[in-house]
Amino acid sequence: MADLQAILDSIHTDILPRIGEGKVADYIPELAKVDPRQFGMAIVTVDGKVYRVGDADIAFSIQSISKVFMLTLALGKVGESLWKRVGREPSGSAFNSIVQLEHESGIPRNPFINAGAIAVSDVVMAGHAPREAIGELLRFVRYLADDESITxxxxxxxxxxxxxxxNVALANFMRAYRNLDHPVDxxxxxxxxxxxLSMSCEQLARAGLFLAARGSNPMTGHSVVSPKRARRINALMLTCGHYDGSGDFAYHVGLPGKSGVGGGIFAVAPGIASIAVWSPGLNKVGNSQLGAVALEMLAARTGWSVFGD
Ligand SMILES: NC(=O)CC[C@H](N)C(=O)O
Incomplete structure:
Protein backbone atom coordinates (compact mmCIF):
# COMPACT_ATOMS: atom_id res chain seq x y z
CA MET A 1 0.00 0.00 0.00
CA ALA A 2 1.12 3.56 -0.67
CA ASP A 3 2.80 5.35 2.22
CA LEU A 4 -0.36 6.68 3.81
CA GLN A 5 1.39 8.88 6.35
CA ALA A 6 3.33 10.60 3.56
CA ILE A 7 0.08 11.10 1.62
CA LEU A 8 -1.69 12.57 4.68
CA ASP A 9 1.27 14.87 5.30
CA SER A 10 1.23 16.05 1.68
CA ILE A 11 -2.52 16.74 1.89
CA HIS A 12 -1.98 18.74 5.08
CA THR A 13 0.73 20.80 3.39
CA ASP A 14 -1.53 21.51 0.42
CA ILE A 15 -4.56 22.38 2.57
CA LEU A 16 -2.79 24.70 5.03
CA PRO A 17 -2.57 27.73 2.68
CA ARG A 18 -6.34 27.47 2.19
CA ILE A 19 -7.26 27.03 5.84
CA GLY A 20 -10.30 29.09 6.87
CA GLU A 21 -12.14 28.70 3.56
CA GLY A 22 -15.90 28.24 3.78
CA LYS A 23 -18.29 29.46 6.42
CA VAL A 24 -19.00 27.87 9.80
CA ALA A 25 -22.60 26.84 10.46
CA ASP A 26 -24.05 29.90 12.19
CA TYR A 27 -27.66 28.79 12.47
CA ILE A 28 -26.62 26.78 15.54
CA PRO A 29 -25.12 29.49 17.82
CA GLU A 30 -22.74 27.11 19.59
CA LEU A 31 -21.24 26.01 16.25
CA ALA A 32 -20.86 29.63 15.12
CA LYS A 33 -18.20 30.01 17.85
CA VAL A 34 -15.91 27.34 16.39
CA ASP A 35 -12.59 28.58 14.96
CA PRO A 36 -12.71 27.84 11.21
CA ARG A 37 -8.92 27.66 10.96
CA GLN A 38 -8.69 23.99 11.91
CA PHE A 39 -8.05 20.88 9.88
CA GLY A 40 -7.59 17.26 10.87
CA MET A 41 -7.70 13.92 9.16
CA ALA A 42 -7.43 10.29 10.26
CA ILE A 43 -7.35 6.98 8.42
CA VAL A 44 -7.83 3.56 10.01
CA THR A 45 -7.05 0.64 7.72
CA VAL A 46 -8.79 -2.72 7.89
CA ASP A 47 -5.50 -4.25 8.99
CA GLY A 48 -5.56 -2.05 12.06
CA LYS A 49 -3.15 0.77 11.29
CA VAL A 50 -3.98 4.33 12.29
CA TYR A 51 -2.69 7.43 10.48
CA ARG A 52 -3.38 11.02 11.54
CA VAL A 53 -2.52 14.54 10.60
CA GLY A 54 -3.26 18.05 11.90
CA ASP A 55 -6.10 18.39 14.40
CA ALA A 56 -7.07 14.72 14.18
CA ASP A 57 -7.34 14.44 17.97
CA ILE A 58 -9.60 17.43 18.58
CA ALA A 59 -13.22 16.52 19.31
CA PHE A 60 -15.81 18.34 17.19
CA SER A 61 -19.58 18.22 16.82
CA ILE A 62 -20.25 15.32 14.45
CA GLN A 63 -23.81 16.55 13.72
CA SER A 64 -25.32 14.64 10.78
CA ILE A 65 -22.58 12.02 10.70
CA SER A 66 -24.43 10.62 13.75
CA LYS A 67 -27.23 9.68 11.35
CA VAL A 68 -25.11 6.77 10.11
CA PHE A 69 -24.86 5.33 13.63
CA MET A 70 -28.54 5.90 14.43
CA LEU A 71 -29.51 4.27 11.13
CA THR A 72 -27.36 1.24 12.01
CA LEU A 73 -29.13 0.98 15.38
CA ALA A 74 -32.60 1.35 13.82
CA LEU A 75 -31.90 -1.32 11.19
CA GLY A 76 -30.73 -3.60 14.00
CA LYS A 77 -34.04 -3.09 15.78
CA VAL A 78 -36.63 -3.24 13.02
CA GLY A 79 -34.70 -4.50 9.97
CA GLU A 80 -35.97 -3.77 6.51
CA SER A 81 -39.38 -2.65 7.83
CA LEU A 82 -37.63 0.67 8.51
CA TRP A 83 -38.19 1.49 4.85
CA LYS A 84 -41.93 1.87 5.42
CA ARG A 85 -41.07 5.01 7.37
CA VAL A 86 -38.35 6.51 5.23
CA GLY A 87 -37.21 6.26 1.59
CA ARG A 88 -33.86 5.50 0.01
CA GLU A 89 -33.64 8.07 -2.76
CA PRO A 90 -31.40 11.14 -2.97
CA SER A 91 -33.40 14.24 -2.19
CA GLY A 92 -31.79 16.79 -4.50
CA SER A 93 -32.78 19.43 -1.97
CA ALA A 94 -31.30 20.93 1.19
CA PHE A 95 -30.82 18.82 4.32
CA ASN A 96 -33.49 20.77 6.18
CA SER A 97 -35.94 21.22 3.30
CA ILE A 98 -39.64 20.84 3.99
CA VAL A 99 -41.17 20.98 0.46
CA GLN A 100 -40.63 17.34 -0.46
CA LEU A 101 -42.11 16.16 2.81
CA GLU A 102 -45.52 17.60 1.94
CA HIS A 103 -45.48 16.20 -1.60
CA GLU A 104 -44.60 12.77 -0.30
CA SER A 105 -47.10 12.66 2.56
CA GLY A 106 -44.70 12.81 5.46
CA ILE A 107 -42.35 10.02 4.29
CA PRO A 108 -38.87 11.56 4.08
CA ARG A 109 -36.76 10.80 1.01
CA ASN A 110 -33.86 9.17 2.85
CA PRO A 111 -32.49 8.61 6.38
CA PHE A 112 -29.79 11.29 6.06
CA ILE A 113 -31.82 14.43 5.44
CA ASN A 114 -33.07 15.88 8.72
CA ALA A 115 -36.66 14.67 8.34
CA GLY A 116 -35.47 11.13 7.63
CA ALA A 117 -33.08 11.13 10.56
CA ILE A 118 -35.80 12.41 12.89
CA ALA A 119 -38.03 9.49 11.79
CA VAL A 120 -35.12 7.07 12.37
CA SER A 121 -34.62 8.46 15.90
CA ASP A 122 -38.33 7.91 16.54
CA VAL A 123 -37.87 4.25 15.55
CA VAL A 124 -34.93 3.80 17.94
CA MET A 125 -36.99 5.34 20.76
CA ALA A 126 -39.62 2.57 20.72
CA GLY A 127 -39.97 1.20 24.23
CA HIS A 128 -37.49 3.71 25.68
CA ALA A 129 -37.60 7.00 27.53
CA PRO A 130 -35.76 9.65 25.44
CA ARG A 131 -32.84 9.64 27.88
CA GLU A 132 -32.44 5.87 27.45
CA ALA A 133 -32.42 6.14 23.66
CA ILE A 134 -29.65 8.75 23.85
CA GLY A 135 -27.77 6.49 26.29
CA GLU A 136 -28.14 3.56 23.93
CA LEU A 137 -26.65 5.55 21.04
CA LEU A 138 -23.77 6.81 23.16
CA ARG A 139 -22.98 3.28 24.39
CA PHE A 140 -23.16 2.01 20.81
CA VAL A 141 -20.74 4.62 19.48
CA ARG A 142 -18.33 4.02 22.39
CA TYR A 143 -18.50 0.29 21.68
CA LEU A 144 -17.89 0.83 17.95
CA ALA A 145 -14.89 3.08 18.58
CA ASP A 146 -13.76 1.07 21.61
CA ASP A 147 -13.46 4.38 23.43
CA GLU A 148 -15.33 5.19 26.64
CA SER A 149 -14.21 8.82 26.58
CA ILE A 150 -16.65 9.83 23.81
CA THR A 151 -19.32 12.25 25.08
CA ASN A 167 -36.53 20.74 12.70
CA VAL A 168 -39.54 21.47 14.92
CA ALA A 169 -41.54 22.17 11.74
CA LEU A 170 -40.32 18.97 10.04
CA ALA A 171 -41.14 16.86 13.09
CA ASN A 172 -44.61 18.35 13.50
CA PHE A 173 -45.27 17.74 9.85
CA MET A 174 -44.36 14.07 10.15
CA ARG A 175 -46.37 13.72 13.34
CA ALA A 176 -49.39 15.11 11.46
CA TYR A 177 -48.88 12.37 8.85
CA ARG A 178 -48.53 9.80 11.67
CA ASN A 179 -44.94 9.10 10.78
CA LEU A 180 -43.75 9.87 14.33
CA ASP A 181 -44.93 7.71 17.22
CA HIS A 182 -43.55 9.86 20.02
CA PRO A 183 -44.18 13.47 21.07
CA VAL A 184 -42.27 15.94 18.91
CA ASP A 185 -40.26 17.43 21.79
CA LEU A 197 -21.98 13.78 19.78
CA SER A 198 -18.48 15.09 20.13
CA MET A 199 -15.73 13.04 18.48
CA SER A 200 -12.29 13.46 16.98
CA CYS A 201 -11.36 12.33 13.47
CA GLU A 202 -9.56 9.35 14.93
CA GLN A 203 -12.53 8.30 17.08
CA LEU A 204 -14.85 8.68 14.11
CA ALA A 205 -12.67 6.66 11.77
CA ARG A 206 -12.41 3.91 14.39
CA ALA A 207 -16.18 3.93 15.05
CA GLY A 208 -16.98 3.58 11.35
CA LEU A 209 -14.36 0.97 10.53
CA PHE A 210 -16.99 -1.78 10.44
CA LEU A 211 -18.39 -0.21 7.27
CA ALA A 212 -15.05 -0.65 5.53
CA ALA A 213 -14.63 -4.22 6.78
CA ARG A 214 -17.75 -6.18 5.83
CA GLY A 215 -19.66 -5.21 8.96
CA SER A 216 -17.09 -6.23 11.59
CA ASN A 217 -14.52 -4.13 13.36
CA PRO A 218 -11.16 -5.85 12.83
CA MET A 219 -9.57 -3.87 15.69
CA THR A 220 -12.03 -4.97 18.36
CA GLY A 221 -13.25 -8.21 16.79
CA HIS A 222 -16.84 -6.98 17.24
CA SER A 223 -19.30 -8.08 14.62
CA VAL A 224 -21.65 -5.13 14.13
CA VAL A 225 -23.79 -5.82 11.04
CA SER A 226 -23.83 -8.37 8.24
CA PRO A 227 -21.65 -7.74 5.16
CA LYS A 228 -24.82 -7.11 3.16
CA ARG A 229 -26.05 -4.46 5.58
CA ALA A 230 -22.66 -2.74 5.59
CA ARG A 231 -22.80 -2.61 1.78
CA ARG A 232 -26.27 -1.14 1.88
CA ILE A 233 -25.39 1.55 4.41
CA ASN A 234 -22.44 2.46 2.19
CA ALA A 235 -24.79 2.65 -0.81
CA LEU A 236 -27.00 5.10 1.08
CA MET A 237 -24.02 7.22 2.07
CA LEU A 238 -22.85 7.35 -1.53
CA THR A 239 -26.22 8.40 -2.92
CA CYS A 240 -27.54 10.55 -0.07
CA GLY A 241 -24.70 11.31 2.36
CA HIS A 242 -24.00 14.83 1.13
CA TYR A 243 -27.57 15.97 0.45
CA ASP A 244 -27.78 17.88 -2.82
CA GLY A 245 -23.99 17.75 -3.00
CA SER A 246 -23.98 13.93 -3.16
CA GLY A 247 -23.48 13.74 -6.93
CA ASP A 248 -20.60 16.17 -6.79
CA PHE A 249 -18.96 14.27 -3.90
CA ALA A 250 -19.27 10.97 -5.80
CA TYR A 251 -17.83 12.63 -8.89
CA HIS A 252 -14.84 14.18 -7.14
CA VAL A 253 -14.13 11.69 -4.36
CA GLY A 254 -15.79 8.46 -5.48
CA LEU A 255 -16.27 7.00 -1.99
CA PRO A 256 -19.35 6.63 0.23
CA GLY A 257 -19.33 9.51 2.70
CA LYS A 258 -21.42 11.32 5.26
CA SER A 259 -21.04 14.96 6.15
CA GLY A 260 -22.14 17.04 9.12
CA VAL A 261 -22.52 20.80 9.60
CA GLY A 262 -19.83 20.67 12.30
CA GLY A 263 -17.44 20.36 9.33
CA GLY A 264 -16.75 16.65 9.60
CA ILE A 265 -16.90 14.09 6.81
CA PHE A 266 -16.72 10.35 7.36
CA ALA A 267 -15.82 8.26 4.31
CA VAL A 268 -15.33 4.60 3.52
CA ALA A 269 -12.94 2.89 1.13
CA PRO A 270 -14.58 -0.56 1.22
CA GLY A 271 -12.17 -3.36 2.04
CA ILE A 272 -9.37 -0.85 2.66
CA ALA A 273 -9.98 1.83 5.28
CA SER A 274 -12.29 4.26 7.01
CA ILE A 275 -11.45 7.93 6.89
CA ALA A 276 -12.54 11.00 8.83
CA VAL A 277 -11.70 14.59 8.03
CA TRP A 278 -12.67 17.80 9.78
CA SER A 279 -12.52 21.43 8.84
CA PRO A 280 -15.35 23.65 10.09
CA GLY A 281 -15.82 25.97 7.08
CA LEU A 282 -18.76 24.78 4.97
CA ASN A 283 -19.62 25.15 1.29
CA LYS A 284 -22.99 26.39 0.04
CA VAL A 285 -24.79 23.08 0.57
CA GLY A 286 -23.52 22.70 4.14
CA ASN A 287 -20.66 20.23 3.60
CA SER A 288 -17.08 20.85 4.76
CA GLN A 289 -15.34 22.76 2.01
CA LEU A 290 -11.76 21.74 2.74
CA GLY A 291 -12.84 18.33 4.02
CA ALA A 292 -14.13 17.47 0.57
CA VAL A 293 -11.00 18.91 -1.08
CA ALA A 294 -8.80 16.81 1.21
CA LEU A 295 -10.78 13.66 0.43
CA GLU A 296 -10.50 14.37 -3.28
CA MET A 297 -6.72 14.64 -2.84
CA LEU A 298 -6.68 11.40 -0.84
CA ALA A 299 -8.68 9.54 -3.49
CA ALA A 300 -6.42 10.85 -6.26
CA ARG A 301 -3.19 10.07 -4.38
CA THR A 302 -4.20 6.56 -3.24
CA GLY A 303 -6.35 5.51 -6.20
CA TRP A 304 -9.17 4.59 -3.77
CA SER A 305 -12.56 4.67 -5.45
CA VAL A 306 -15.65 2.47 -5.59
CA PHE A 307 -15.80 3.12 -9.33
CA GLY A 308 -12.56 1.43 -10.40
CA ASP A 309 -8.92 2.51 -10.41
N1 LIG B 1 -26.37 18.60 8.08
C1 LIG B 1 -26.31 18.56 9.39
O1 LIG B 1 -25.31 18.22 9.98
C2 LIG B 1 -27.54 19.05 10.10
C3 LIG B 1 -27.63 18.62 11.54
C4 LIG B 1 -28.18 19.68 12.43
N2 LIG B 1 -28.22 19.19 13.78
C5 LIG B 1 -29.55 20.11 11.99
O2 LIG B 1 -30.48 19.46 12.32
O3 LIG B 1 -29.75 21.07 11.31
Whole structure:
Protein backbone atom coordinates (compact mmCIF):
# COMPACT_ATOMS: atom_id res chain seq x y z
CA MET A 1 0.00 0.00 0.00
CA ALA A 2 1.12 3.56 -0.67
CA ASP A 3 2.80 5.35 2.22
CA LEU A 4 -0.36 6.68 3.81
CA GLN A 5 1.39 8.88 6.35
CA ALA A 6 3.33 10.60 3.56
CA ILE A 7 0.08 11.10 1.62
CA LEU A 8 -1.69 12.57 4.68
CA ASP A 9 1.27 14.87 5.30
CA SER A 10 1.23 16.05 1.68
CA ILE A 11 -2.52 16.74 1.89
CA HIS A 12 -1.98 18.74 5.08
CA THR A 13 0.73 20.80 3.39
CA ASP A 14 -1.53 21.51 0.42
CA ILE A 15 -4.56 22.38 2.57
CA LEU A 16 -2.79 24.70 5.03
CA PRO A 17 -2.57 27.73 2.68
CA ARG A 18 -6.34 27.47 2.19
CA ILE A 19 -7.26 27.03 5.84
CA GLY A 20 -10.30 29.09 6.87
CA GLU A 21 -12.14 28.70 3.56
CA GLY A 22 -15.90 28.24 3.78
CA LYS A 23 -18.29 29.46 6.42
CA VAL A 24 -19.00 27.87 9.80
CA ALA A 25 -22.60 26.84 10.46
CA ASP A 26 -24.05 29.90 12.19
CA TYR A 27 -27.66 28.79 12.47
CA ILE A 28 -26.62 26.78 15.54
CA PRO A 29 -25.12 29.49 17.82
CA GLU A 30 -22.74 27.11 19.59
CA LEU A 31 -21.24 26.01 16.25
CA ALA A 32 -20.86 29.63 15.12
CA LYS A 33 -18.20 30.01 17.85
CA VAL A 34 -15.91 27.34 16.39
CA ASP A 35 -12.59 28.58 14.96
CA PRO A 36 -12.71 27.84 11.21
CA ARG A 37 -8.92 27.66 10.96
CA GLN A 38 -8.69 23.99 11.91
CA PHE A 39 -8.05 20.88 9.88
CA GLY A 40 -7.59 17.26 10.87
CA MET A 41 -7.70 13.92 9.16
CA ALA A 42 -7.43 10.29 10.26
CA ILE A 43 -7.35 6.98 8.42
CA VAL A 44 -7.83 3.56 10.01
CA THR A 45 -7.05 0.64 7.72
CA VAL A 46 -8.79 -2.72 7.89
CA ASP A 47 -5.50 -4.25 8.99
CA GLY A 48 -5.56 -2.05 12.06
CA LYS A 49 -3.15 0.77 11.29
CA VAL A 50 -3.98 4.33 12.29
CA TYR A 51 -2.69 7.43 10.48
CA ARG A 52 -3.38 11.02 11.54
CA VAL A 53 -2.52 14.54 10.60
CA GLY A 54 -3.26 18.05 11.90
CA ASP A 55 -6.10 18.39 14.40
CA ALA A 56 -7.07 14.72 14.18
CA ASP A 57 -7.34 14.44 17.97
CA ILE A 58 -9.60 17.43 18.58
CA ALA A 59 -13.22 16.52 19.31
CA PHE A 60 -15.81 18.34 17.19
CA SER A 61 -19.58 18.22 16.82
CA ILE A 62 -20.25 15.32 14.45
CA GLN A 63 -23.81 16.55 13.72
CA SER A 64 -25.32 14.64 10.78
CA ILE A 65 -22.58 12.02 10.70
CA SER A 66 -24.43 10.62 13.75
CA LYS A 67 -27.23 9.68 11.35
CA VAL A 68 -25.11 6.77 10.11
CA PHE A 69 -24.86 5.33 13.63
CA MET A 70 -28.54 5.90 14.43
CA LEU A 71 -29.51 4.27 11.13
CA THR A 72 -27.36 1.24 12.01
CA LEU A 73 -29.13 0.98 15.38
CA ALA A 74 -32.60 1.35 13.82
CA LEU A 75 -31.90 -1.32 11.19
CA GLY A 76 -30.73 -3.60 14.00
CA LYS A 77 -34.04 -3.09 15.78
CA VAL A 78 -36.63 -3.24 13.02
CA GLY A 79 -34.70 -4.50 9.97
CA GLU A 80 -35.97 -3.77 6.51
CA SER A 81 -39.38 -2.65 7.83
CA LEU A 82 -37.63 0.67 8.51
CA TRP A 83 -38.19 1.49 4.85
CA LYS A 84 -41.93 1.87 5.42
CA ARG A 85 -41.07 5.01 7.37
CA VAL A 86 -38.35 6.51 5.23
CA GLY A 87 -37.21 6.26 1.59
CA ARG A 88 -33.86 5.50 0.01
CA GLU A 89 -33.64 8.07 -2.76
CA PRO A 90 -31.40 11.14 -2.97
CA SER A 91 -33.40 14.24 -2.19
CA GLY A 92 -31.79 16.79 -4.50
CA SER A 93 -32.78 19.43 -1.97
CA ALA A 94 -31.30 20.93 1.19
CA PHE A 95 -30.82 18.82 4.32
CA ASN A 96 -33.49 20.77 6.18
CA SER A 97 -35.94 21.22 3.30
CA ILE A 98 -39.64 20.84 3.99
CA VAL A 99 -41.17 20.98 0.46
CA GLN A 100 -40.63 17.34 -0.46
CA LEU A 101 -42.11 16.16 2.81
CA GLU A 102 -45.52 17.60 1.94
CA HIS A 103 -45.48 16.20 -1.60
CA GLU A 104 -44.60 12.77 -0.30
CA SER A 105 -47.10 12.66 2.56
CA GLY A 106 -44.70 12.81 5.46
CA ILE A 107 -42.35 10.02 4.29
CA PRO A 108 -38.87 11.56 4.08
CA ARG A 109 -36.76 10.80 1.01
CA ASN A 110 -33.86 9.17 2.85
CA PRO A 111 -32.49 8.61 6.38
CA PHE A 112 -29.79 11.29 6.06
CA ILE A 113 -31.82 14.43 5.44
CA ASN A 114 -33.07 15.88 8.72
CA ALA A 115 -36.66 14.67 8.34
CA GLY A 116 -35.47 11.13 7.63
CA ALA A 117 -33.08 11.13 10.56
CA ILE A 118 -35.80 12.41 12.89
CA ALA A 119 -38.03 9.49 11.79
CA VAL A 120 -35.12 7.07 12.37
CA SER A 121 -34.62 8.46 15.90
CA ASP A 122 -38.33 7.91 16.54
CA VAL A 123 -37.87 4.25 15.55
CA VAL A 124 -34.93 3.80 17.94
CA MET A 125 -36.99 5.34 20.76
CA ALA A 126 -39.62 2.57 20.72
CA GLY A 127 -39.97 1.20 24.23
CA HIS A 128 -37.49 3.71 25.68
CA ALA A 129 -37.60 7.00 27.53
CA PRO A 130 -35.76 9.65 25.44
CA ARG A 131 -32.84 9.64 27.88
CA GLU A 132 -32.44 5.87 27.45
CA ALA A 133 -32.42 6.14 23.66
CA ILE A 134 -29.65 8.75 23.85
CA GLY A 135 -27.77 6.49 26.29
CA GLU A 136 -28.14 3.56 23.93
CA LEU A 137 -26.65 5.55 21.04
CA LEU A 138 -23.77 6.81 23.16
CA ARG A 139 -22.98 3.28 24.39
CA PHE A 140 -23.16 2.01 20.81
CA VAL A 141 -20.74 4.62 19.48
CA ARG A 142 -18.33 4.02 22.39
CA TYR A 143 -18.50 0.29 21.68
CA LEU A 144 -17.89 0.83 17.95
CA ALA A 145 -14.89 3.08 18.58
CA ASP A 146 -13.76 1.07 21.61
CA ASP A 147 -13.46 4.38 23.43
CA GLU A 148 -15.33 5.19 26.64
CA SER A 149 -14.21 8.82 26.58
CA ILE A 150 -16.65 9.83 23.81
CA THR A 151 -19.32 12.25 25.08
CA UNK A 152 -22.27 14.35 24.00
CA UNK A 153 -21.79 18.12 24.16
CA UNK A 154 -24.84 19.32 26.11
CA UNK A 155 -24.17 22.94 25.23
CA UNK A 156 -24.47 22.16 21.51
CA UNK A 157 -27.63 20.12 22.10
CA UNK A 158 -29.14 22.96 24.14
CA UNK A 159 -28.13 25.54 21.56
CA UNK A 160 -29.93 23.60 18.86
CA UNK A 161 -32.97 22.96 21.06
CA UNK A 162 -33.32 26.72 21.41
CA UNK A 163 -32.98 27.54 17.72
CA UNK A 164 -33.93 24.43 15.73
CA UNK A 165 -37.19 25.85 14.43
CA UNK A 166 -37.00 24.12 11.07
CA ASN A 167 -36.53 20.74 12.70
CA VAL A 168 -39.54 21.47 14.92
CA ALA A 169 -41.54 22.17 11.74
CA LEU A 170 -40.32 18.97 10.04
CA ALA A 171 -41.14 16.86 13.09
CA ASN A 172 -44.61 18.35 13.50
CA PHE A 173 -45.27 17.74 9.85
CA MET A 174 -44.36 14.07 10.15
CA ARG A 175 -46.37 13.72 13.34
CA ALA A 176 -49.39 15.11 11.46
CA TYR A 177 -48.88 12.37 8.85
CA ARG A 178 -48.53 9.80 11.67
CA ASN A 179 -44.94 9.10 10.78
CA LEU A 180 -43.75 9.87 14.33
CA ASP A 181 -44.93 7.71 17.22
CA HIS A 182 -43.55 9.86 20.02
CA PRO A 183 -44.18 13.47 21.07
CA VAL A 184 -42.27 15.94 18.91
CA ASP A 185 -40.26 17.43 21.79
CA UNK A 186 -39.13 13.96 22.91
CA UNK A 187 -38.01 12.93 19.43
CA UNK A 188 -36.19 16.20 18.87
CA UNK A 189 -34.54 15.88 22.28
CA UNK A 190 -33.02 12.62 21.08
CA UNK A 191 -32.19 13.99 17.62
CA UNK A 192 -30.44 17.11 18.93
CA UNK A 193 -28.40 15.06 21.41
CA UNK A 194 -27.30 12.57 18.77
CA UNK A 195 -26.18 15.46 16.54
CA UNK A 196 -24.21 16.85 19.52
CA LEU A 197 -21.98 13.78 19.78
CA SER A 198 -18.48 15.09 20.13
CA MET A 199 -15.73 13.04 18.48
CA SER A 200 -12.29 13.46 16.98
CA CYS A 201 -11.36 12.33 13.47
CA GLU A 202 -9.56 9.35 14.93
CA GLN A 203 -12.53 8.30 17.08
CA LEU A 204 -14.85 8.68 14.11
CA ALA A 205 -12.67 6.66 11.77
CA ARG A 206 -12.41 3.91 14.39
CA ALA A 207 -16.18 3.93 15.05
CA GLY A 208 -16.98 3.58 11.35
CA LEU A 209 -14.36 0.97 10.53
CA PHE A 210 -16.99 -1.78 10.44
CA LEU A 211 -18.39 -0.21 7.27
CA ALA A 212 -15.05 -0.65 5.53
CA ALA A 213 -14.63 -4.22 6.78
CA ARG A 214 -17.75 -6.18 5.83
CA GLY A 215 -19.66 -5.21 8.96
CA SER A 216 -17.09 -6.23 11.59
CA ASN A 217 -14.52 -4.13 13.36
CA PRO A 218 -11.16 -5.85 12.83
CA MET A 219 -9.57 -3.87 15.69
CA THR A 220 -12.03 -4.97 18.36
CA GLY A 221 -13.25 -8.21 16.79
CA HIS A 222 -16.84 -6.98 17.24
CA SER A 223 -19.30 -8.08 14.62
CA VAL A 224 -21.65 -5.13 14.13
CA VAL A 225 -23.79 -5.82 11.04
CA SER A 226 -23.83 -8.37 8.24
CA PRO A 227 -21.65 -7.74 5.16
CA LYS A 228 -24.82 -7.11 3.16
CA ARG A 229 -26.05 -4.46 5.58
CA ALA A 230 -22.66 -2.74 5.59
CA ARG A 231 -22.80 -2.61 1.78
CA ARG A 232 -26.27 -1.14 1.88
CA ILE A 233 -25.39 1.55 4.41
CA ASN A 234 -22.44 2.46 2.19
CA ALA A 235 -24.79 2.65 -0.81
CA LEU A 236 -27.00 5.10 1.08
CA MET A 237 -24.02 7.22 2.07
CA LEU A 238 -22.85 7.35 -1.53
CA THR A 239 -26.22 8.40 -2.92
CA CYS A 240 -27.54 10.55 -0.07
CA GLY A 241 -24.70 11.31 2.36
CA HIS A 242 -24.00 14.83 1.13
CA TYR A 243 -27.57 15.97 0.45
CA ASP A 244 -27.78 17.88 -2.82
CA GLY A 245 -23.99 17.75 -3.00
CA SER A 246 -23.98 13.93 -3.16
CA GLY A 247 -23.48 13.74 -6.93
CA ASP A 248 -20.60 16.17 -6.79
CA PHE A 249 -18.96 14.27 -3.90
CA ALA A 250 -19.27 10.97 -5.80
CA TYR A 251 -17.83 12.63 -8.89
CA HIS A 252 -14.84 14.18 -7.14
CA VAL A 253 -14.13 11.69 -4.36
CA GLY A 254 -15.79 8.46 -5.48
CA LEU A 255 -16.27 7.00 -1.99
CA PRO A 256 -19.35 6.63 0.23
CA GLY A 257 -19.33 9.51 2.70
CA LYS A 258 -21.42 11.32 5.26
CA SER A 259 -21.04 14.96 6.15
CA GLY A 260 -22.14 17.04 9.12
CA VAL A 261 -22.52 20.80 9.60
CA GLY A 262 -19.83 20.67 12.30
CA GLY A 263 -17.44 20.36 9.33
CA GLY A 264 -16.75 16.65 9.60
CA ILE A 265 -16.90 14.09 6.81
CA PHE A 266 -16.72 10.35 7.36
CA ALA A 267 -15.82 8.26 4.31
CA VAL A 268 -15.33 4.60 3.52
CA ALA A 269 -12.94 2.89 1.13
CA PRO A 270 -14.58 -0.56 1.22
CA GLY A 271 -12.17 -3.36 2.04
CA ILE A 272 -9.37 -0.85 2.66
CA ALA A 273 -9.98 1.83 5.28
CA SER A 274 -12.29 4.26 7.01
CA ILE A 275 -11.45 7.93 6.89
CA ALA A 276 -12.54 11.00 8.83
CA VAL A 277 -11.70 14.59 8.03
CA TRP A 278 -12.67 17.80 9.78
CA SER A 279 -12.52 21.43 8.84
CA PRO A 280 -15.35 23.65 10.09
CA GLY A 281 -15.82 25.97 7.08
CA LEU A 282 -18.76 24.78 4.97
CA ASN A 283 -19.62 25.15 1.29
CA LYS A 284 -22.99 26.39 0.04
CA VAL A 285 -24.79 23.08 0.57
CA GLY A 286 -23.52 22.70 4.14
CA ASN A 287 -20.66 20.23 3.60
CA SER A 288 -17.08 20.85 4.76
CA GLN A 289 -15.34 22.76 2.01
CA LEU A 290 -11.76 21.74 2.74
CA GLY A 291 -12.84 18.33 4.02
CA ALA A 292 -14.13 17.47 0.57
CA VAL A 293 -11.00 18.91 -1.08
CA ALA A 294 -8.80 16.81 1.21
CA LEU A 295 -10.78 13.66 0.43
CA GLU A 296 -10.50 14.37 -3.28
CA MET A 297 -6.72 14.64 -2.84
CA LEU A 298 -6.68 11.40 -0.84
CA ALA A 299 -8.68 9.54 -3.49
CA ALA A 300 -6.42 10.85 -6.26
CA ARG A 301 -3.19 10.07 -4.38
CA THR A 302 -4.20 6.56 -3.24
CA GLY A 303 -6.35 5.51 -6.20
CA TRP A 304 -9.17 4.59 -3.77
CA SER A 305 -12.56 4.67 -5.45
CA VAL A 306 -15.65 2.47 -5.59
CA PHE A 307 -15.80 3.12 -9.33
CA GLY A 308 -12.56 1.43 -10.40
CA ASP A 309 -8.92 2.51 -10.41
N1 LIG B 1 -26.37 18.60 8.08
C1 LIG B 1 -26.31 18.56 9.39
O1 LIG B 1 -25.31 18.22 9.98
C2 LIG B 1 -27.54 19.05 10.10
C3 LIG B 1 -27.63 18.62 11.54
C4 LIG B 1 -28.18 19.68 12.43
N2 LIG B 1 -28.22 19.19 13.78
C5 LIG B 1 -29.55 20.11 11.99
O2 LIG B 1 -30.48 19.46 12.32
O3 LIG B 1 -29.75 21.07 11.31
Missing amino acids: IDDKVARSETQTGYR HVLGVYFHQCA
